[in-house]
Amino acid sequence: MVVNGIHTSTEYHGKLDTIAVHGSGEAKTNGAAVLPVHNSVTYGVRGEYKDGCAFYTRPADTPNHAELAKKMALLEGTKAAVVTASGMAAISSTLFALLRSGDHLIIQDNVYGGTHELVHEEFPSLGIEHTTVDPQDPAQWEQALRPNTKVFYVESISNPLVRVTDLAGVAGFARRHGITPVVDNTFASPVLCRPADMGFVVVHSATKFLNGHSDLLAGVVSSSRDFIGKVTQKMVMYGGCLDPHACFLLNRGMATLGLRMRQQCASALAIAEMLQQHPMVENVSYPALASSPDHALATKLFGGRGGGVLSFVLRGSMAQTKAFLGHLHLPFVAPSLGGVESLVCLPAETSHLALGPDGRKAAGIPETLVRLSVGVEDTADLIQDIQQALAAAGIKNCHVSNGGAPH
Template identity: 55%
Template sequence: MRLETQAVHAGEPSNNSEGPVVMPIFQSATFLGTGTYMRPADTPNHRALAAKLASLEGTEAAIALSSGMAAITSALHTALQPGDHVLTQAALYGGTWEFVHNELARLGVSHTTVDAREAPSWRAALRPNTKVFYAEAISNPLVEVGDLAAASAFSREHGLISIIDATFATPVLCRPCTQLGFNVVVHSATKYLNGHSDVVAGAVASSAAFISKVTDHARVYGCTLDPHAAWLVQRGVKTLALRVRQQCASALSLARFLDGHAQVSRVYYPGLPSSRDYARTVELFGGSGGGVLAFEVKGGVAAADAMLGALEVATVAVSLGSVETLVTRPALDTHLHLGAAGRKAAGIADELVRVAVGIEAVDDLLDDFAQALMVVRRALGIITLAQ
C-alpha cells in the first residue's frame, strides 16, 4: 500500500466482535488473564499505533513512547554502553544537545560533533570505541540538510549503529531506514505525526530486535505513552500526508516571499534554489524543504520582537508540525540553554525567527507576515504611518 493508504488503514481494527471502524481507546492499565500491562507499551492502543508507524517507516517494528525525548534517549541508551563514543552532527535539537553533552557524559559516554554536510571530515573523528552515528534529517532551527546517504554508508562501513531524528522530514518526505539504510529512526510524535498540538509523544522504528531492547528500556525507565495519547497520535497520523504536503507548499511560498522582503536579511529554507542544501534536498526529499523555515529580521532583537507581537494569524509558541502556524525566536526558548557563545558558534542569531507553517490558507499567512513586517518598518521609521 502507498503511504496515504498506510496512514489511514495500518494498525486499525480488523477483527473485533463489536465491529468498530475506528480503533477504540482501551483506557485500562491491565487486562484480564493476558499478562497485558500498560508500562511495557503493550495495550491494544500501543500495539495499533506501533503497527501504523512501522508500516509508514517500512521497518520490522516500532514503539510509541511518552515524548520525543523519551524516544531519543531510549534509542541512544539502547545503542550505547559506558565507555562508548558517539558521533553527532553539530546542529542538534536542544534537548538532544543537552542529553549528549550532559547526561551521556555523566554516564561515561563520550561524543564528538561533526559537520553533517562534510562527509570527508568524519573519518578523523572516529575512535576505536565509536558505536553510534547520530543525525537529523533536517536540523533545528536552521533547517540544514546533511549528507544523509553518506552518513548511512559511513556507519555501515565502520560498523556503527546509525540513528536519525526524522521529525522535521516525516515519512512523507523520507523513510530513512528503507530509503537510506539507517538502522534506527526516531520522531517527536508531538509534532507532525500527531499534528494538532494536543499530545506529547515519541516514536522509535527499527528492527524487531532493536525495538525489543527499546521496549525493555521503556519498561524499566517508565517511558510509556498513555493509551488516550496513543489513540490521538493514531488519529492524527491518518491525515499526515495531506497536512505535510500543504505545509511544505505553504512554507516554500512564505520562504520566497520573505527572501525578497526588504526587512529580512536572510532566509533559511532548503527548498529555495539559493540554499546550500538545495541539491541534496531535491535528491533526498524530492525538492520539498519541509514545513519549517527560519529568517533573520533586519533591526535586531527589537525588530524581531515587534514582528512577533504584530502577527495575527500565526501563533507565537514553541513546537512545530501542527495545523496552526507556530512562530518562535529560538534564542528565547528552544536554544536558550546554549548561551550566547554557543548560539553564535551554531549560527543562531538572536533575531532569528523560526516559523513552523500550519495548514491555514497560504495567502492569509503571506498577508499576516507582510503586515507584521510593515509594523516593524513603521516602528523603525523606515516608512511613515501614511504609507
C-alpha cells in the same frame, strides 16, 4: 502481528495516505470504524501468559499501543516500532540501548536543544563521549571516528537552522565502519523520506508533524524487531510509556499526515520565496528554495520538498524582531512545531535557550533567528499577515547582504 512481545508490521503495503488512515487494517473492534481507547492499566491472564496478549500498560502492550506501532512501522518501512511518552523518551531510550560507559558517538553540530543537553550535559557523567561534526562534511566524520565509536546521530532536517543532512553519505559511512546510524526524522516525516531504507534507526518527536494538532506529547522509534526489543526494555525501565488515550489521539492525528504535510510544504515554499525577496529580511533558510545551499540535496532526498518549517533573520534589533512577532495575527507565538496552526518562536528563547549565548553562537544560531512552523491555513492569508507584521514592526533596511542560510 506480535513476535516476542514486539509489535511488527504486516505484509500490507499500501501507499502512505492509505496506511495513515487504515494502519494494519487489523484493529477493528466489534465492527467499529475507530479503535476505542483501552484505559485499563492491567489485563487478566487465564492460564499461561501468551506472547502478544495485553498484560500491563507500561510495556506498551495495550491494543492502542499495538496498532499505533504497527502503523508507524508500515509508514517507515521497518519491521517494528515502539511509541513513547515524548520525543526525548524516544531519543534517550534509543541512545541508552546503543551506548554504555566508555563508548563514543558522533553527533551533528546542530541538533534540537533537548538532544544537545542529553549528549553534552548528561552523557559525560555516564562516561559516554561524543564528537560534533558537520553532517555534510565526510572529512570531519573520518577525523571524529574512534575505536570505541558506536553511533552516528543526525537529524534529516536540522532544528532550528533547517539544514539538510547527507543521509546517504552518513549511512554509507556507518556501514563501512560498523557503527549504528540514528536519525531524528521529525521535520521531514515519512512523507518526505524514509531513512530506514538506508539503514537508519529512525526516531521522531510524534508531538510534531505525525500528530499535527498540538494536543499531545509522544515519540516513536522504528527499526528492526530485535533492536526495538532493546529500546522497549529501556523505555519500560525509565518509565517512558505513552498512555492509551494519547495513543488514540496520535493514531487519529496521523490519518491526515500526508494531506497536512503537502499543504504545509507548499505554503512554506511560498512564504520562503516571499521572505527571500523582502527588503526587511536578511536571510532565509529553507531547503526547497532554488538559492538554498541544500537545494540539490533536498531534491535528491525529498523530491524537492522542504518540509513545513523555515527559519529567517530580520534586518533589525531584537526589539524589532519581537515587535514583528507581536504584530502577527495568524501564527501563534509559541514553541513546538508541526501543528495545523502556524507556530512561530525565537529558538534563542525556547528550544535552544539552555545552550546559552556562547553555545548558540558556536552552533550558528543568531539571537534574532525566527523559526516558523507553517500550518494549514490559507497560503495567501499567511503571506499577507507576515507582510503586515514586518511593516508594522518598522524593521529598517540595513546594509547587509541578502540570501544564504545562517550557519
